[in-house]
Amino acid sequence: MKSKKTTQGLGLALGARVGGALVLLCALGLIAWNERRVMDYSAALTRHGSPVLDLGSAGRPAAGQYGATTRVSGMPTVVDAPRDAEFNVRSESPVLIRHVEMFQWREITVAGNTHYEMDWVDRPIDATGFAKPAGHVNPGAFPVQGRQFDAGEVRLGNFRLAPDIVRDFPGRVDVPVNEKSLPSNLAATFTAYNGALVTSSKPANPRLGDLRVSWEAVPLQDMTVLAQIEGDTLVPSKTARPGEAGFDVQVGERSLLDVLPALPEAPGAVVAVRGAAYVLAIVGTLLLACGGRFRRDILFALGVGGVAVSAVAGAMWLTGDAMTASVWLLFAVLGAGLAIWRVQQRTTRTAH
Incomplete structure (x- = not known):
């Protein structure tokens, strides 16, 4: 028992x-x-066509990443700054843009009334199409053209950025001009006025045909980029549909869900x-x-x-x-x- x-x-x-x-x-x-x-x-x-990596600011190129989409963030580094050699203007930025304007006649029609005035315009205006071309003839082609200068190399974290991605960086800031740095052949023609170079003998009172040249740059700021990995470079996606950029650029530190909201939460x-x-x-x-x-x-x-x-x-x-x-x-x-x-x-x- x-x-x-x-x-x-x-x-x-x-x-x-x-x-x-x-x-x-x-x-x-x-x-x-x-x-x-x-x-x-x-x-x-994987439904997005390629693996998606969230490397942030500390990620590095590594074996097995080729073709994957990734989020990389941080402050871009300009390795080879852009320079406008013609005017000897340089900027520590991803992109430098030269703007050229000419003082020209413009035709303005309001409520059936047409009048003419002169203003700075960034393209040649053909006066032959004016209702009253007599006395309103414009000089024609610009002797100096507007241009964009890209940095030779821009890096975000440990990755290089393809030019198409760099050109999509938002924001513009004025680049101050220094007439003392101009080449001698241009120093005799241009004068610094209100942050630009002008050919006017009297900058406050420009005349028909005068030129105004100014520069803008893309500012350096914290960025988040979603793009495809190709070696040590971030490039637009090769599988992007027609009309799509194949990458995304946003200002500041953004999460993967911010730049790719279609993704489920991890x-x-x-x-x-x-x-x-x-x-x-x-x-x-x-x-x-x-x-x-x-x-x-x-x-x-x-x-x-x-x-x-x-x-x-x-x-x-x-x-x-x-x-x-x-x-x-x-x-x-x-x-x-x-x-x-x-x-x-x-x-x-x-x-x-």
Whole structure:
């Protein structure tokens, strides 16, 4: 006849095993849920035509990144600044723009009334099309043309930027002119006035045909770029649809979801959930072993819990990513090896 104490012990052991089974099932359910959301997120990323990396400001070119889309942020660095050699104007900026205007006649019609006035215009105006061309003839072609000068190299973080991306940088700031730095042939023609160079003998009172030349630059500011990786360079996407730029440029530090709102939100605490699943599996194994020869054997529980969690995760990844699945299954093999080693140790001790 069993004593009351023995009966209570058996009841406690049975309860612990039932609880252990439930905890182990929770661990397997937790790892399955976690890996499913990671797989769904990976599938959503690949629907954009290429993998999407979030490298931020610290990312570096590395093997396996070619063709991937990435977000890179930070302050651009101008390695080779643009220069307008004709006027000897230089700016530490990604892009330098020369504007040329001529003082010309303009025809203005308001409510059927036509009148003429002279103003600065950035293109030649053909007066032959005027209603009254007599007395309003313009000089014609500009002797100096407006131009844009790109920096020889601009870097964002550890990546070079393709010219198309640099030209899309927003913002403009005036570049001050210094007539003392002008080449001698131009210094005799141009005078500095209100931040520009003019050919007027009386800058405050320009005459027909006078030129005004000024410069603007793209300012250096924190930027976020979403583009495709090609070696150590960020370039427009080769798979962009017609009419699309194939990249995105935004001012300031922007998250991946800011520049690519179609992406789902990345799953949070992935590593922490995986760790929790392992802990639950180990606790469940310890409870299942309660009353047996492997009770309180933490190494055995570690091995069995590792096998259970890793095998479930590996099986889930088999159809989606063979490399990830192989890593999980490697952990399962290591766990199985640890559990088998503990069983052999226990068997050897019992035999002696």
